[in-house]
Amino acid sequence: MTAADAATLLILAILDGAFAGFRSSAGRTGLINHRRSDHQAARRGAVLAFAVLAPVIAATSADVLIHPVHLGDYTRAGTAMLAVYGPYALLVLIALACYAIAGWRLKYLAAALILGPFTLLRPGIAILGAALAMTLANNLVVAIMAGLSAVAVLAVEPLAGRLWYARNQPGPAG
Amino acid sequence: MGARLLEITDLLWPVDAGGAVVPVAKADVLSRLRASGQDRAARIVSAFPDADGFLDRSYIDALGLRVHRELQRLGEELQFGRRVGALLRPVTETMRGRGAGPLRVVDVGCGLGFVVRAMAASSALGADVELVGVDLNPVLIAEARRLAELEGLACRFIQGDAFRPGLAVQDGACSVVISSGLMHHLPESGLADFFAAQSRLGVAGFAHWDIAPCLWSTLGAWVFHHARMREPVSRHDGVLSARRAYTAAVLQAAARTGAPGYDVQVQEGSRWHPRALDVLRPLVGIRT
Numbered sequence: 001m002t003a004a005d006a007a008t009l010l011i012l013a014i015l016d017g018a019f020a021g022f023r024s025s026a027g028r029t030g031l032i033n034h035r036r037s038d039h040q041a042a043r044r045g046a047v048l049a050f051a052v053l054a055p056v057i058a059a060t061s062a063d064v065l066i067h068p069v070h071l072g073d074y075t076r077a078g079t080a081m082l083a084v085y086g087p088y089a090l091l092v093l094i095a096l097a098c099y100a101i102a103g104w105r106l107k108y109l110a111a112a113l114i115l116g117p118f119t120l121l122r123p124g125i126a127i128l129g130a131a132l133a134m135t136l137a138n139n140l141v142v143a144i145m146a147g148l149s150a151v152a153v154l155a156v157e158p159l160a161g162r163l164w165y166a167r168n169q170p171g172p173a174g
Numbered sequence: 175m176g177a178r179l180l181e182i183t184d185l186l187w188p189v190d191a192g193g194a195v196v197p198v199a200k201a202d203v204l205s206r207l208r209a210s211g212q213d214r215a216a217r218i219v220s221a222f223p224d225a226d227g228f229l230d231r232s233y234i235d236a237l238g239l240r241v242h243r244e245l246q247r248l249g250e251e252l253q254f255g256r257r258v259g260a261l262l263r264p265v266t267e268t269m270r271g272r273g274a275g276p277l278r279v280v281d282v283g284c285g286l287g288f289v290v291r292a293m294a295a296s297s298a299l300g301a302d303v304e305l306v307g308v309d310l311n312p313v314l315i316a317e318a319r320r321l322a323e324l325e326g327l328a329c330r331f332i333q334g335d336a337f338r339p340g341l342a343v344q345d346g347a348c349s350v351v352i353s354s355g356l357m358h359h360l361p362e363s364g365l366a367d368f369f370a371a372q373s374r375l376g377v378a379g380f381a382h383w384d385i386a387p388c389l390w391s392t393l394g395a396w397v398f399h400h401a402r403m404r405e406p407v408s409r410h411d412g413v414l415s416a417r418r419a420y421t422a423a424v425l426q427a428a429a430r431t432g433a434p435g436y437d438v439q440v441q442e443g444s445r446w447h448p449r450a451l452d453v454l455r456p457l458v459g460i461r462t
Contacts, residue, residue: 026402027402028243030288030321032295032325107253108253108257111251111252111253120397120400
C-alpha cells in the first residue's frame with residue numbers, strides 16, 4: 001500500500017469516526033443548541049476510531065516490516081478499499097458541505113436524499129470495501145487486517161453510544 | 175386506505191379528563207396490537223417491564239422522552255423548525271400589518287415543543303409573537319418546559335386540550351394554530367371535528383404539517399427511521415406514520431367540512447413522483 005493510500009484510508013476512517021461519534025450523541029438531550037456537545041461527540045468519535053484501529057495499524061505495520069513481500073498485497077487491498085470508500089465519502093462530504101452552508105431547502109434535500117440513505121448504506125459499503133480488499137489481496141493475513149479494519153470502523157458508533165451516552169440521558173422532569 | 179394500524183406510542187399514554195396519565199394494562203396493549211395483526215409491535219411491547227400487569231410508568235415515561243428526543247433530532251435534520259418558520263413568517267407579517275396583536279402561534283400536540291422552541295431560539299417570527307406549545311401528555315410538557323427554561327427560550331407550554339376555550343387561544347383573531355405529524359394520529363371520522371374546533375375558536379389561520387402518503391414517503395420513513403432512530407418503538411411508529419397519513423383530498427374535505435369559513439389548501443404533488451420537499455407538507459387554512 002502506498003503511503004498516500006494508507007493516509008487517505010486513515011483520514012477517511014477518522015472522519016467516519018467523527019460522524020459516528022456525532023450520530024451516537026444526536027437526539028439524546030432535546031436541547032435546541034447542541035453545537036458544543038456535537039463537537040465533543042465528533043472529537044470523541046475520531047479518537048475512538050483511531051483507538052480501535054490502532055491495533056490493526058500496528059499489526060499491519062509489523063507484518064510489512066517482517067514480510068516486506070506482503071506490501072504488494074496490502075497495496076492491492078488498499079486500492080480496492082479506496083475504490084469503494086472514495087466515491088461514497090466524496091458524495092457524503094459534498095452533501096455535508098451543502099448541509100453546512102445552504103438554505104433550509106437544500107439542507108433538507110441533502111439530508112433526505114444523501115445523508116440519511118447513505119448512513120443506512122454505510123455498513124454495507126464498509127463490508128463491500130473490505131470484502132473486495134480481502135478478495136483481491138490474495139493473502140490471508142492481509143485479508144484478516146482488511147476485515148478487522150472494517151469491523152473496527154463499524155464498532156465506533158455503538159461503542160461511543162455505550163461509553164458516553166446510553167446511560168446519561170435525563171429522565172422525566174418533575 | 176386499509177384498516178387503521180396502531181402506533182405503539184398512541185397506546186402508552188392515555189390521559190383522563192383531568193389530564194392525568196392512566197395506568198395501562200400490558201395485556202390490553204398486546205391484545206389490541208395482535209388483534210390488528212401487528213405481531214412485531216406486540217413483540218416490542220412484550221419486552222416492556224410491568225408491575226401487576228400494568229406497564230411500568232417510569233420506564234414508559236423515560237422511553238417516551240427518548241422517542242421524542244430522537245424524533246426531534248429527525249425534525250432538526252429535516253429542517254422542520256425552519257420550514258414552519260418560513261411558512262408562518264408572511265402570515266404573521268400580514269396579521270401584524272392589519273394591526274392585529276398581540277399575535278400568538280399555538281402548536282397543538284407539541285410533544286417536547288421542538289418547533290416552538292426552535293422558532294423561539296431563532297426568533298423566526300419576531301419577538302412580538304407569543305409561542306405556545308400544548309400537549310395532553312404531562313411528561314412531555316414538563317420536559318418541554320424544563321428544556322425551554324434551561325436554554326432561556328421565550329415560549330411556554332401548557333398541558334391539556336388545546337381547543338378548550340381560553341386554555342391556549344384567548345383571542346382567535348390574533349392566533350394561528352399549527353401542528354406537526356399530528357393529523358395521522360386522529361381517526362378519519364375525527365378530522366372534521368379537529369378543524370371545526372379551530373373554527374369555533376375563530377383562529378386567524380391554521381397550518382398542519384403531515385406526511386404525504388405515497389410509496390416514496392413510506393420508503394423515506396423506513397430509511398430515516400432505520401438510519402437515525404435507536405428505539406424499536408421509534409422505528410415501528412415512524413414507518414407506520416407514513417402509512418397512516420391521510421391524502422390531501424381527505425384532509426381538504428375534512429377541513430372544508432369542519433372549517434367552512436377558511437380558504438384551505440394542501441400543496442401536494444404526484445403520488446408517484448412527488449417533489450422531495452412536498453413529502454412533508456402543510457394543510458393551510460386562512461380565515462376568509
